[in-house]
Amino acid sequence: MKPVRWGVLGNAKFAREHMAPAIHMAENAVLAALGTSSPGSATGWDFCPGLAQMTYDDLLADPAIDAVYIPLPNHIHVEWTLKALAAGKHVLTEKPIAMTATEIDTIIAERDRTGLLAAEAYMIVHHPQWIRARELVQGGAIGRLRHVDTFFAYNNADQTHNIRNRPETGGGGIRDIGVYTYGSARFVTGAEATDISCRMIRENGVDVWAELDAILEGPLGRATYTAMTSMRLQNRQEVTFHGDKGLLKVANGPFNANLFAEARIELHVDQTITSERWPAANHYKLQVENFGASIRTGAAYPCPLEFTRGTQVMIDQAFATAREINW
Structure with missing residues (x-):
């Protein structure tokens, strides 16, 4: 199975300590890029040698990136989830993926329009x-x-x-x-x-x-x-x-x-x-692997947006x- 190439949007502590290492360890994933507001300045990512640092927009425009993980502050999750889908990326967004159920309806509609996988990072x-x-x-x-x-x-x-x-x-x-x-x-x-x-x-x-x-x-x-x-x-x-x-x-x-x-x-x-x-x-690693399997094989994802909406x-x-x- 071809591994999914991941980019992370944001130099969040949680991403550095949990999700990014999980992406790096997952069998069907490659942690390839980090998007920040100041490329090259992020520290604490030594566990992934050769990680490319670039702006958020450049990461979304990079054709080598298949999926993005979004650990940004809650109030901009919807904005960047929709941007990622519009850029042709599968997207896993930290919880809560939205502030209201109506906003999740908007994401579901864009997911269906693009045929891409979008999900909340609900790891348990x-x-x-x-x-x-x-x-x-x-x-x-x-x-x-x-x-x-x-x-x-x-x-x-x-x-x-x-x-x-x-x-x-x-x-x-x-x-x-x-x-x-x-x-x-x-x-x-x-x-x-x-x-x-x-x-x-x-x-x-x-x-x-x-x-x-x-x-x-x-x-x-x-x-x-x-x-x-x-x-x-x-x-x-x-x-x-x-x-x-x-x-x-x-x-x-x-x-x-x-x-x-x-x-x-x-x-x-x-x-x-x-x-x-x-x-x-490790539920973070299992989450990444299940996400990748859904992308590559079409397997049902264990936590679809419909569950998240509920x-x-x-x-x-x-x-x-x-x-x-x-x-």
Whole structure:
């Protein structure tokens, strides 16, 4: 299979530390170029000798580049995703790919017009722990699903210039990590959320704490759902799928697999706990390889824009129904 030649738009720390190394390691990919506002000045890319540095526009115009990864600030994701598609590039854009579901409709239309692959970089669905969680829950391992709760928190209160703390760059906890809490529940259960309501705390125009309550309706029936996100609490990541005969926990930092400890799921049935572990799986690398396989073989991509749109609808509803409270 001919490898996909990738370019990265933007010298983002996350790109340098996670996605660019994953592209470099992926079996069907070549990291070929970096687009920056000041070509030649980017540092920290020594893991990829010979990486060409050029402007954003020159990278998109380069016929040797097949696909681009976009880790730019949230509020310009749509603009550059559409530019990449118009330039004939497949595009993988960091989450959230857009600010509203309507904007995702625009990207879907351009994807369909060009016949290119466009997707949000929602990496967890590529990890075997989440694929296995879906198999167990949908296979009846916990009986009838009754409740799902998801929690993702970190504290960046001292990072006042961080784009997540700035409203003008599309910041806020829900747009940063609600993608994971909301999307993971949808991925595992195959359900969509209804009856959404949200309580929210804002600072400087961005949500720093939010609790979303909803009903999940899908092939497993109806279940209650609670999701917590915060940028002002001690690190915490937990996901539990609770049935009438057991519960399943996606453990050890489920959204940052192998960062805190090895990726693990726990199945609790009666007094028995069964664990499965994946100490070496890299969901960023798997994401790149799945993206490349879809380009080269036409294989269905595990996280199409239609799935991404469903999560964005939940995000839109969280803001639309938000009732602001104070600490």
